[in-house]
Amino acid sequence: MCIETKKELKFIIFALLVIAVYLSPLFILQENAHIRVHDNLDSNLAWYKVLARSGEMFGPVNATIPQIINGQLSRNAFGTEYSIIVWLYALFPTMTAYGLSQALTRIVAFFGMYWLLKRHFLPGEKWLFLQIGTALAFALTPFWPSGMLSTMGMPLALWAFLTIRNGKGGWKEYLVLTLLPLYASIVLGFFFFLTAMGFFWLTDGLRGKGWNLRFLAAIIYMTVIFMCVEYRLIFSFLLIDEPNSRDEYYFPILPFWRSVRLTFKNYLLGHTHVMTVHTLFILPATFTAIWIVFRKKLWKQERLFVFLFSLNIVLSIWYAFWFYEGWAPIVERFHFLATFNFARYHFLRPMVIYAGFALALKILSLQGKGWARKAKWYAVLQLLLLGLFNDEIIYQEKPTVKEFYAVEMFREIEEYIALPKEEYRVASIGIHPAIAQYNGFYTLDSYNNFYPLTYKHQFRKIIEKELAKNKKVRKYFDKWGGRCYIFTAQLGKHYMIKKDSKRHLKNLELNTDVFKKMGGRYIFSALPIDNAKKNRLLLVHVFESKSSAWKIYLYKTL
Template identity: 75%
Template sequence: MMVKTTQEQKYLLFALLVLAVYLSPLFILQENAHIRVHDNLDSNLAWYKVLSRSGQMFGGVTGVIPQIINGLLSRNAFGTEYSVIVWLYSLLPTMIAYGISQALTRIAAFIGMYLLLKKHLLPGEKWIPLNSFAALAFALTPFWPSGMLSTLGMPLALWAFLNIRKGEATLKDYAVLTFLPFYASIVLGFFFFLSAMAVFWLTDVIRGKGWNGKFIFSIGYMTFVFMLVEYRLVYSFLVKGVPNSRDEYFHAHLPFWRAVRLTFKNYLLGHTHVMTVHTLFILPALFIAFYFVYSKRLWKQEKIFVFLFGLNFVLSLWYAFWFFRGWVPVTEKFHFLNTFNFARYHFLRPMVIYASFALALKIISLQGFSWSKTAKWFAVLQLMFLALFNDEIIYRQKPTVKEFYAEELFQDIKQYIAMPQEKYWVASIGIHPAIAQYNGFYTLDTYNNFYPLSYKHQFRKIIEKELEKNKTIRQYFDQWGGRCYLFTAQLGKRYMIKKDSKRHLKNLELNTDVFKEMGGRYIFSAIPIDNARNNRLKLEKVFESKTSAWKIYLYKTF
C-alpha cells in the first residue's frame, strides 16, 4: 500500500476524479455512447457475445464456434476463457462490461505508472505533482479496448520486476505478476515486454552484476502463468493443424524508402492500436530535455532518459523495417516469422514515451523558474489534449453502439425470415458481418485472422470476379484475408454504408452458385443491387429503423 502525504492524497484524488469524469459518458449514455468501431465494434465486442451463447466457453482445443463460417471457426480463435474480459461480456450487458473494462484498465494504468515513477524513476516528494500528471496522462491514452492491460499494464509489471531485481520483492510484486495475465494478452503486448525483460536480465549479467536468480525466475514465472492462461494459443502454435488463413499472411512488402518513411510516421504519429498522442506536446518536451542533457553534458546523470529517448526511435525503426521486403528470404525459410507479428515490439512505446515524458519534465523544470513553469504547462496541455481524445468526441460522427448493432432492425429481419437462425446462412455487403453475428445470425463471412485456409479459398470463389476488378481488395484479401467479406469492386474497403446513402451497386458479379453450395441463402446489403437478377438474387424486403444506422436490403438466392 502506498504511503501518502497530504500532498500526495490531493494529487491522487484529483487524478481519480479526472478519470471518473473521462469515463462518465460510457456509464451515462451506455448504448447511446460513441466508441471505436475498428477492431472493436466490428469484431471483439461481437465475438464476446457470440462466444457467450455458443456453448463453447470451455470448449476443447479442437472445438469450433457453430455460428460462424459453417461451423469451421476454431474455438481457439476467440481466445482463452480465463480472461476476465470474456467473463465481463458474458455476465453483463455489453456497455456495462465495456465501461467496467475501461475503468479497470485506466485505473491500473495510472497506479502502475505512478508506482514506477515514484519508486524507480522520480523518487521524492518534490516530484509527486509531476509523477501524478505523467501517470494520469498515460492512463488517458486512447488504448485499444480489447487489449486491456496488454500495453497499459506494462508499467505495473515493470515496477514489480524492478523491485525483484533490487532484492526488495514482496507478495505484492508476485501478485502483480500472477494476476496481470488474466487481464492482458501475451501476443498483444507481454511477449514483447517479457522478452525485453529477459534482455534486461542478460545485460545485467554481461555487465558483471551477477546472475540474479530471483529476477530471471520472476520473468520465467510470469511467462509460465501466461502460458497457462493462454493455453489455447500455445496449443495452436505448437500443434500443426490444417493450414489456416495466417499461412497466406505476407508482411515483408515495403521497399527501403517506404520503410524509412513509415519509421518517421510511426515515430511522430504512433499507431492505431497503441495511440500515444505524443506529437504536439510530448515530443517537443523530449527534444528540449535532450538539448539540455547534450548542452550541459548530463549524460551520466540522465542516462535513463537518454536510453528511453533512443529506445523510442529504435522501436519505431524496428516496427517499420519489419515490413521491409528484405526480410523475404528469411521468412521463406522460417514460416513462423510471417504468422507471428514481431513488429509489435513497438507496443512498448506507450510506456517508454510517458516514462521519458516524466523524466523530460524533471530535466526541464531543473533549468530555472521560467523553465519550471514551462514544464508544468507541457503537462497541463498534454492532459487537456488527451481529454479531446475521449471516445465521445473523436467518434461523434460514427454510429452509437445502439445504432451500430441495430438490434431492433435485425429482430424485424429475423421475424420476417421466420426460420430458426441455425437453419440458414447469411452474408453482408456494405456492413460488417459482426453486426449480423451480434444479432444471432449464422454468417459465412467473418472478421478473424485464424480460420481454415481451405475455407478462405472456397469463399474467394464467390467474389473472384469482383477481386479481379479491384487490385486493392484483391491484395487485401489474398495477402491477409482476415476480413473474409463479400468485397465488391465498387465499394472496395467501405463496409459502413449508412441508411442515408444514395449509392447503388452496379455490375455486381458474385458466384451465387458457390454461395448456395456453402449454405448461403440471404444477403444483407446496405444498398440496392441494380443487377440482382443477374446474380440470381431476389429482393425480399427493405428494412429500416430509427434506432439503426443502416437500411438493409434483404436479398434471397434463387
C-alpha cells in the same frame, strides 16, 4: 506501496476523479455512446457476445463456434476463458462490460505508472506533480479497448520486476505478476515485454552485475502464468498442423524509402493500436530535454532518459523495417516469422514515451523556476489534449453502439425470415458481418485472422470476379484475408454504408452457386443491387429504423 502524505492522497483522489469524468459518457449514455469501430465494434465486442451464447466457453481445444463460417472457426480463435474481459461480457450487458473494462484498465494504468515513477524512475516528493500528472496522462491515452492491460499494464509489471531485481520484492509484486495475465494478452504486448525483460536480465549479467536469479525466476514465473492462461493459443500455434489463414499472410512488401517514411510516421504520430497522442506536447518537451542533456553534457546523470529517448527511436525503426521487402527471403525460409507479428515490439512505446516524458519534465524543471513552470504546463496541456481525444468527441461522426448493432431492426429481419437461424447462412455487403453475428445470425463471412485456409479458398470463389476487377482489394484478401467479407470492386474496403447513401451496386458479379452450396440463403446488403437477377438474387424486403445506422436490402438466393 502506501500513501505517505495528505498531499499525495489529494493528488491521487483528483486523478481518480478526472478518470471518472473521462469515463462518465460510457456509463451515462450506455448504448447511445460513441466508441471506436475499428477492431472493436466491428469485431471483438461481437466475438464476446457470440462466445458467451455459443456454449463453448469451456469447450475443448478442438471445439468450434457453430455460428461463424459454417462451424469451421476454432474455439481457440476467441481466446481463453481465463481472461476477465471474456467474463465481463458474459455477465453484463455490452456497454456495462465495456465501461467496467475501461475503468479497470485506466485505473491500473494510472497506479502502475505512478508507482513506477515514484519508486524507480522519478523518486522524491518534490516530483509529486510530475509523477501524478504523467501517470494520469498515461491512463487517459486512447488505448485499444480489447488490448486491456496488454500495453497499459506494462508500467505496473515493470515496477514489480524492478523491485524484485533490487532484492526488495515481496508478495505484492508476485501478486501483480500473477494477476496481470488474467487481463492482458501475451501476443498483444507481454510477449514483447517479457523478452525485453529477459534481455535486460542478460545484459545485467554480461555487464558484471551478477546473474540475478530472483529476477530471472520472476520473468520465468510470469511467462509460465501466461502460458497456462493462454493455453489455447499455445496449442493452436504449436500443435495444429492444418493450414490456416495466417499461412498466406505476407508482410515484407515495403521498399526501403517507404520503410524510412513509415519510421518517421510511427515515431511522430504513433499507431492506431497503441495511440499515445504524443506529437504536440510530449515531443517538444522531450526534444528540449535531450538538447539540454547534450548542451550540458549530462549523459551520465540522465542516462535513463537518454536510454528511453533512444529506445523510442529504435522501436519505430524496428516496426517500420519489419515490413521491409528485404526480409522476404528470410520469411520464406522461416515460416513462423509470417505467422507471428514481431513488429509489435513497438507496443512498448506507450510506456517508454510517457516514462521518458516524466524524466524530460524533470530535466526541464531543474533548469530554473521559469523552466519548472513550463514543465508543469506541458503536463497540464497534455492532459487537456487527451481530454479532447475522449471517444465521445472523436467518434461523433460514427454510429452510436445502438445504431451500429441495430438490434431492433435485425430482430425484424429475423421475424420476417421466420426460420430458425441455425437452418440458414447469411452474408453482408456494405456493412460489417459482426453486426449480423452480434444479432445471432449464422454467417459465412467474418472478421477473424485464424481460420482454415481451405475455407478462405472456398469463400474466395464467391467473390473471385469482383477481386479480379480491383487489385487493391484482391491483394488485401489474398495476402491477409482476416476480413473474409463479400468484397465488391465498386465499394472496395468500405463496409460502413449508412442508410442515407444514394448509391447503387452496379455490375455486381458474385458466384451465388458457391454461396448456396455453402449454405448461404440471404444477403444483407446496405445498398440496392441493380443487377440482382443476373446474380440470381431476389429482393424480398427493405428494412429501415430510426435506431439503425443502416438500411438493409434483404436478398434471397434463387
